[in-house]
Amino acid sequence: MKKVYGLLSGLMLVAMLTGCGGNKIDENKPIDQVAADEAKMGQADLQKMVDQYQAAIADKNKDLDALKAKIKEIPITEMMGDNAKMLKEDVSKITSSMSKLKDQMAVYSKELAAKK
Numbered sequence: 001m002k003k004v005y006g007l008l009s010g011l012m013l014v015a016m017l018t019g020c021g022g023n024k025i026d027e028n029k030p031i032d033q034v035a036a037d038e039a040k041m042g043q044a045d046l047q048k049m050v051d052q053y054q055a056a057i058a059d060k061n062k063d064l065d066a067l068k069a070k071i072k073e074i075p076i077t078e079m080m081g082d083n084a085k086m087l088k089e090d091v092s093k094i095t096s097s098m099s100k101l102k103d104q105m106a107v108y109s110k111e112l113a114a115k116k
Helices: 002-018 031-039 043-073 082-115
Strands: none
Touching (some): 043 082
16 A cells, blocks of 8 residues: 555655646746746746746645645554655645745736736
8 A cells, every 4th residue: 555655655656747848837946037037028928937836826726725634534543654655745845836936926927927
């Protein structure tokens, strides 16, 4: 049973990491690089980037909700077990990723608001 949970957790992690593959979002890009990129963009490009970030954040939020639901299903007696720990680590990774995406989106949103 632990192998199944481990496999599922691994697949979820891969899905999370490849979930933003269709767009140009790099959550590990430094904020100063994001600011340099947005300075070169027009209003339409900025709006496109904000939309991509919103979609990526929404996807990660769905993943986060699914993980939280799985954690709630775990019996209290197993909350300190390996499966619960792995799920909690996945929640932490998604939360961190969402924070980075929100910080980067804020840079684009601010510039977009200034250009309107």
